[in-house]
Amino acid sequence: MTFNTTFKGGLIAAISSAIITLGGTAQAEYPEKPVDMTVLFGGTANTIAQLLSELMSDALGQPVVPVSRTGGGGAVGYSHVVGTAPDGYNIVWNSNSISTTHHTGRVEFDYSAFTPIARVSTEIPALAVNASTGWTNLDEFTAGVNAMDGKLKVGISGKGSFTHLTSAALFDAMGLTDKVAFISYGKGKAPVELLAGRIDAAIQWPGQFASYVESGDLNVLAVTGSERVGVLPDVPTAQEQGVDINISMWRGLAAPAGTPDDAVAKLQAAAETAVASDAFQEASKNIGFSPAFMNAADFGALIESDDAFYGTLLQQLGLAK
Amino acid sequence: MDLFLHALSLALTPLAIGSIGLGALVGLIFGSTPGLTFTVALALALPMTFSMDPVPAMGLLMGTYIGGMTGGSVSAILLGIPGTPSAAATVLDGHPMTKQGEASIALGTAVIVSVFGGIFSLAVMIVSVDLVSQVAIGFGPAEIFALVLFGMSTICGLCGDSLLKGLIAGVLGLMIMTIGIDTIEGVPRMTFGSVNMLQGVNLLVAMIGVFAVPFVIEALSEKTNTSAQDTRVVRVKVELPKIGLLIRNAWLMIRCSVLGTGIGAIPGTGGAIASFLAYDHAKRFSKEPERFGKGNIEGVIAPETANNAVTGGTLIPLLSLGIPGDPATAIVLAGLMIHGITPGPALFMNHASEVYGIYVAVVLAYIWVLSFQMVGIRIFVHVLKIPRETLAFAVLVLCAIGAYSIRNSAFDIYAMGVIGVLAYLLIAMRVPITPIILGMVLGPTLENEFRTAMMLSSGNADIFYTSPTVLIFFALALLVIGLQLKSEFMRKTKRQQQ
Numbered sequence: 001m002t003f004n005t006t007f008k009g010g011l012i013a014a015i016s017s018a019i020i021t022l023g024g025t026a027q028a029e030y031p032e033k034p035v036d037m038t039v040l041f042g043g044t045a046n047t048i049a050q051l052l053s054e055l056m057s058d059a060l061g062q063p064v065v066p067v068s069r070t071g072g073g074g075a076v077g078y079s080h081v082v083g084t085a086p087d088g089y090n091i092v093w094n095s096n097s098i099s100t101t102h103h104t105g106r107v108e109f110d111y112s113a114f115t116p117i118a119r120v121s122t123e124i125p126a127l128a129v130n131a132s133t134g135w136t137n138l139d140e141f142t143a144g145v146n147a148m149d150g151k152l153k154v155g156i157s158g159k160g161s162f163t164h165l166t167s168a169a170l171f172d173a174m175g176l177t178d179k180v181a182f183i184s185y186g187k188g189k190a191p192v193e194l195l196a197g198r199i200d201a202a203i204q205w206p207g208q209f210a211s212y213v214e215s216g217d218l219n220v221l222a223v224t225g226s227e228r229v230g231v232l233p234d235v236p237t238a239q240e241q242g243v244d245i246n247i248s249m250w251r252g253l254a255a256p257a258g259t260p261d262d263a264v265a266k267l268q269a270a271a272e273t274a275v276a277s278d279a280f281q282e283a284s285k286n287i288g289f290s291p292a293f294m295n296a297a298d299f300g301a302l303i304e305s306d307d308a309f310y311g312t313l314l315q316q317l318g319l320a321k
Numbered sequence: 322m323d324l325f326l327h328a329l330s331l332a333l334t335p336l337a338i339g340s341i342g343l344g345a346l347v348g349l350i351f352g353s354t355p356g357l358t359f360t361v362a363l364a365l366a367l368p369m370t371f372s373m374d375p376v377p378a379m380g381l382l383m384g385t386y387i388g389g390m391t392g393g394s395v396s397a398i399l400l401g402i403p404g405t406p407s408a409a410a411t412v413l414d415g416h417p418m419t420k421q422g423e424a425s426i427a428l429g430t431a432v433i434v435s436v437f438g439g440i441f442s443l444a445v446m447i448v449s450v451d452l453v454s455q456v457a458i459g460f461g462p463a464e465i466f467a468l469v470l471f472g473m474s475t476i477c478g479l480c481g482d483s484l485l486k487g488l489i490a491g492v493l494g495l496m497i498m499t500i501g502i503d504t505i506e507g508v509p510r511m512t513f514g515s516v517n518m519l520q521g522v523n524l525l526v527a528m529i530g531v532f533a534v535p536f537v538i539e540a541l542s543e544k545t546n547t548s549a550q551d552t553r554v555v556r557v558k559v560e561l562p563k564i565g566l567l568i569r570n571a572w573l574m575i576r577c578s579v580l581g582t583g584i585g586a587i588p589g590t591g592g593a594i595a596s597f598l599a600y601d602h603a604k605r606f607s608k609e610p611e612r613f614g615k616g617n618i619e620g621v622i623a624p625e626t627a628n629n630a631v632t633g634g635t636l637i638p639l640l641s642l643g644i645p646g647d648p649a650t651a652i653v654l655a656g657l658m659i660h661g662i663t664p665g666p667a668l669f670m671n672h673a674s675e676v677y678g679i680y681v682a683v684v685l686a687y688i689w690v691l692s693f694q695m696v697g698i699r700i701f702v703h704v705l706k707i708p709r710e711t712l713a714f715a716v717l718v719l720c721a722i723g724a725y726s727i728r729n730s731a732f733d734i735y736a737m738g739v740i741g742v743l744a745y746l747l748i749a750m751r752v753p754i755t756p757i758i759l760g761m762v763l764g765p766t767l768e769n770e771f772r773t774a775m776m777l778s779s780g781n782a783d784i785f786y787t788s789p790t791v792l793i794f795f796a797l798a799l800l801v802i803g804l805q806l807k808s809e810f811m812r813k814t815k816r817q818q819q
Contacts, residue, residue, distance in 0.1 A: 042648070047655045050368045067729050068364070071520025072502055072509075076730070079516045106502075106509065106519060153777065160507035183776045184505040189588060192642050196458045198777060207658070208643065211665020279371075286661035319507070 030088055030263045034063040037253075038092045040077040041070055044205070044287060045251065048121060049093045051283055055274035060266065066093070073097055073160070075106040082113050086256040088263025091117065095251045096162060098303070099310040104160055105321025111303050115259045118271040119252035119294035119302065121284070124225035125166045126206045126235060128218045130194055138222050138241040141201075142174055151181040155190035155202035160319045163190075165310065166224055166247050167203045168317055170238065173245045194218060206231045207288025224248070231288045250292065250306075252299055268296050328677030331376040332685065340373065341380035341682055345689035348388025349697065352395070355402040355533055355716050356723030358525050359389020363652040375660040375675050380682035382656045386649055387439060387686040390592065390632055391694070394431040394625055395701055399424055402532040402716070406524060407592030407628040409758045410600040412532070413479070414613060414620025421616050424702050429561040430618060431625045432694040434574055436687045438626035441578040442585065442633025443683050450669075454641035457586045462774035463784045465587065467794035469767045472594040474798040475601035476756045477805035481614070484809055486752045493747075494760020495767070497522050497740070504765075505772050517732040524761055526724045526733045527740050531757055533720045534741020535748050540713035559699050566618065573603060573619060574626045581627035585634020588644040592628040593762040599627035601801070633683070640664050640676065 039049045046068060053064040069077035074097035084090035092114070102110040127141075135141045145152050154171075156164040164182065171180050183199055190202035191209060195217055203224075210231045212218040222238040223229050225248040238245050253271055255264065274280055275293040284291050294302065314320040331337065344366060351362035366385050370378035393405035398415035411431065418427040446453070460468070473491070480487025500511045501521020512518035567574075577599040584595040603623035604613045613620050635646040643664035645651035657664060662672045669676060704712070724737040744754055778784035785791055 042651060043655070044658075047367075047659055051371060051659070054368060054371065069729050071728065071730075072516065073507070073519075075516055076520045104507065107516065150779075158504045158507050164507075181776070181779070183773060185773060189644060192458060192588065192638075192644060193461070195642075196461060198461050207663065211643065211663050211667040214670075215666035217666060283659055286663070287658050 030260070030266060031060055031062040033089060034065050035060070035088070035267075036084075036090050037064050037066045038077045038081050038090070039066050039068045039070070040074040040093065040095070040097060042068070044123070044207075044289065045093065045095070047287060048251065048283075048289065051280065052093070052120060052271070052274055055277050055280055056267075056270045059270035059273040064091075064270075072106055073101055073104075075101045078107055078109075081254075082107075082109055082256055084256055086115075086258035086260075088255060088259050088267065091253050091255045091267065093251065094254045096249050096306060096310065098254075099307045100160060100162070100165070100314065102307075103311045103314045103320045111307050113257050114254035115257050115264055116296050116300040116303060117253040117255060117264055118268045118296060119250050119292060119299045120271055120275055121252075121289045122225070122248045122250045122292040123205055123289045124223050124227075124229050124248045125163060125203045126209060126220050126223045126229070126232065127170065127201060127203050127238075128191070128194060128209045128212075128220045129201045130197055131217055131219050132197075133200070133219070135221060136219055137236075138174065138238065138243060141221055142176065145176055145179050148179070152176070152179055152201060153183050153199040154180050155185055155193050155199040155204075156182050157190065157204075158184050160314070160317075162249050163203050165313055165317075169247055169313060170203065170224055170243070170245055172316075173238075173243050191218070205288060206235075210288065229288075230285055230290060250302070251289075252294070264296055324673055325677055327674045328681055331374075331674060331678040332380065332681035334377070336373075337377040337380050337678075337682065338685060340377045341384040341685045342689045344381040344384025344386075345388035345686050346693060348385035348390075349392040349395075349690065349693055351385075352389035352392025352404045353697075353701070354719055354723075355396045355400060355404065356529055356720035358405065358723060358727060359385060359392070360525065360649045360652070361723075361726050362389060363649055367652055367656060370656050371659060375662060376678035376682065378656060378660055379653075379662075379675075379679045380685070382653050383679065383682050384686040384689065386653060387629075387632055387683065388690055388693075389649070390629055391432060391435045391439075391690050393628075394435070394621075395428060395697075398427045398431060398621070399701060399704055400536060400712075400716070402536055403528065405592070405628075406528055406758065406762055407596050407631070408624070409528065409532075409593065409755060410596040410624035410628075411621055413600065413755065414615070414617050417614070417616035418618070418621065419705070423560075423616070424705060425559045425698055426562050427618070427621050428694075428698045428701065430566065431621055432691060432698070433562065433567060434570075434622050434626040435629040436691050437574055438578045438581055438628070438630035439632050439687050440684065441575070442582040442630040443636075443680060444633075445579075445582050446633045446636050447680055450637055450641055453586045453637050457588065457638055457642070459790070460587050461788075462770040462777060463788055464790045464794070466767065466770040466774055467785070467791040467798075468584075468587065469594065469763050469770065471794045471798040471801070472598055472763055473759065473767065474801040475597045476759055477801055478601045478604055479597075479753060479755045479759065481753045482751075484805065486750075487756050490747065490752050490754060490756035491760040494757040494762075495764040496760075497527060497757075498524075498761050498764040499768070505769055517730070520728065520730065520732070522736055522740070522761075523727055523733060525727050526737050527761055528758060529720050529724055530737040530740035531744040531754055533716055534738065535745040535754075537713045537717045537720075538742075538745050540709040543709065559702060561695075561698070562618075570619065570622050573622055576602070577623045577626040578630040581630025582634040584627075585631035585646065586637040588638045588642065588646060591635070591647045591762075592631045593758070595631050595634075596624035596628040597759055599623040605801075605804070636683075640668055641666065 049066045053066040056064045081092040098111045193199045194202045220235045226246045275291045351357045351359045393408035394411045397403040397408040397411040401416035403409045415427045476491045581595045603619050638644040645654045724733045
């Protein structure tokens with residue numbers, strides 16, 4: 001039974017890491033024991049992690065055990081991994097949250113405390129409005145918002161969340177910053193609030209909107225990345241509509257800084273094999289994310305440039321510490 | 322009809338029936354063991370479903386969910402430690418029944434009314450999913466706030482002898498849940514700069530602490546006077562509830578099923594609020610309310626019917642809107658998504674036969690649960706023969722494992738211990754602990770919905786008195802509080818006259 005092996009895997013990982021710590025490292029070919037993969041969030045992040053770890057286990061020849069360590073917007077999990085030995089047996093299923101947790105002052109360390117392994121996937125936010133507004137593209141949207149008396153109510157999942165940052169950047173690029181009021185919802189309830197007409201617009205993940213677009217209840221006006229997304233192929237990007245913005249949320253793998261190069265290389269190869277597999281490609285369509293493998297060097301450069309971008313954005317929003 | 326037959330052919334394969342049964346068994350075991358929670362069982366079952374067909378996969382998850390929801394009452398009744406937050410209300414009368422030697426009747430009744438509530442809500446859901454989801458969409462932050470406030474008012478009925486002590490307990494529950502990152506503003510509160518405190522207090526961890534730790538302390542601090550011990554060992558008899566008992570309470574079961582289904586359909590509420598409202602409702606409309614809390618079977622029937630009726634209710638926002646009601650249904654949602662069954666209005670167009678297959682799976686899960694429990698009860702009651710000290714050690718170990726496994730966090734084991742010792746001190750001061758759980762379950766929703774409502778209205782309080790739904794719930798809350806104050810006042814004057 002899989003749940004048994006998962007549990008046992010976790011136990012073995014714990015015991016063997018204890019033995020290694022006590023007895024010193026024996027020289028042998030990596031990997032010789034299960035790899036502990038910290039998962040920072042539930043929901044989509046967790047679902048992809050479960051699948052990725054199964055596929056990576058096949059490629060690596062040792063189990064990759066996903067262990068959920070949620071809380072603090074990723075702070076709890078990152079802190080755990082930073083404190084583990086840099087031996088390739090502790091990795092984290094990371095995301096842009098490494099920048100937000102650092103810049104909002106939840107953790108002292110930043111992205112440089114980790115060695116990048118590989119980017120695995122991206123998720124691109126989309127802007128939706130209720131179909132009754134009649135807005136079908138960003139120009140109509142801008143005209144409509146400027147004609148409004150009050151402010152546009154935009155649903156986000158909490159201040160400082162990724163959807164909040166994307167919304168702020170998008171409306172800034174469209175020159176609408178002063179016309180927008182953000183409404184925080186704890187959970188991903190924005191599509192329903194939009195449907196009920198309590199809010200005017202929402203930026204969320206395309207997968208959440210797909211069913212409502214098909215039923216004709218919501219219009220999705222734009223996605224914020226540089227390319228269109230698979231679940232909503234008819235929705236143009238913001239760039240296509242003349243708004244210069246390129247924001248996407250990536251997820252990938254990282255290990256504590258100082259992890260040996262050969263371990264990173266093997267993990268990177270296993271991730272590449274997993275992402276290329278049919279099972280992963282199929283699941284990406286169902287769940288609504290894009291497989292987007294990127295090697296360790298390029299991934300490191302991406303994390304660095306993104307970190308500067310989100311640092312500035314959080315500063316502008318008054319959320320930085 | 323073709324659709325239904327196709328759904329049957331999907332759900333009645335040996336693999337599907339077997340996986341539903343396996344799920345129900347695993348859920349029952351996790352739900353009924355103090356410390357272990359069925360949310361963890363669901364998280365472990367999820368990866369198993371990846372390689373299965375959609376209907377057996379969903380059957381496994383739904384079986385685990387339903388088994389866990391039903392199993393939560395077992396340790397609530399036998400040991401006074403609820404297996405899930407939604408079984409917390411069952412402790413109030415279920416555990417006293419065990420002390421009176423009627424454990425098997427309480428357990429049997431609990432499982433039968435659970436099955437009744439579950440099937441009832443499923444039927445309501447099948448015929449009215451569109452209608453109910455339309456009504457549910459109408460529940461905005463202000464309406465949910467008012468409903469939750471109504472739920473909070475049931476604290477009045479859980480206070481025991483002192484309203485003041487009950488309110489203290491309720492507020493303590495509210496305060497505990499403010500620890501951690503505030504989801505609305507994204508700022509840390511009450512964390513004292515500790516990264517571990519950022520994750521806040523997990524409801525399940527706190528629940529284990531509040532109920533299990535005092536049990537352990539009490540069991541171990543009992544005087545080892547052997548003669549007193551021997552007489553205390555209960556004679557365990559296995560006796561199932563008589564059909565007459567169920568028929569007498571049929572009307573109560575129907576009312577609680579409706580209540581549970583309705584609450585379950587509203588996103589962001591869930592089993593715990595439904596079971597407390599049902600308990601309060603049963604007590605208020607009972608001919609002998611003074612017998613509640615002392616082992617009244619109605620006090621088991623009401624919450625157990627309602628919390629399983631929630632399972633059908635939560636399927637409504639889950640399937641029609643894609644909104645999970647609690648962490649457990651969030652895992653069920655992940656299972657749906659990975660098999661390409663995207664919830665939402667287009668679901669019934671694209672995946673009708675899978676959805677009907679899931680309905681059949683739910684019915685099968687209840688059949689499995691009923692048959693497992695009819696055997697299980699005969700085994701479970703023998704737990705009472707185990708000496709309390711031995712049992713206490715087992716419970717302590719299970720709870721430490723359980724607290725750790727929810728978030729893989731050693732910090733949670735300490736949190737459980739601290740909360741548990743504090744709960745023990747409160748019990749020693751005769752402060753009722755059930756309102757703490759109610760405060761913890763409802764606190765975050767109460768606060769967040771209030772603040773979101775105020776943001777929606779740009780800080781204008783009129784959002785709370787312009788909606789009829791809001792006013793109705795406010796009026797109900799006032800009524801409950803008013804009635805309680807009146808009976809409190811009458812009891813006091815009576816005492817003075819004597």
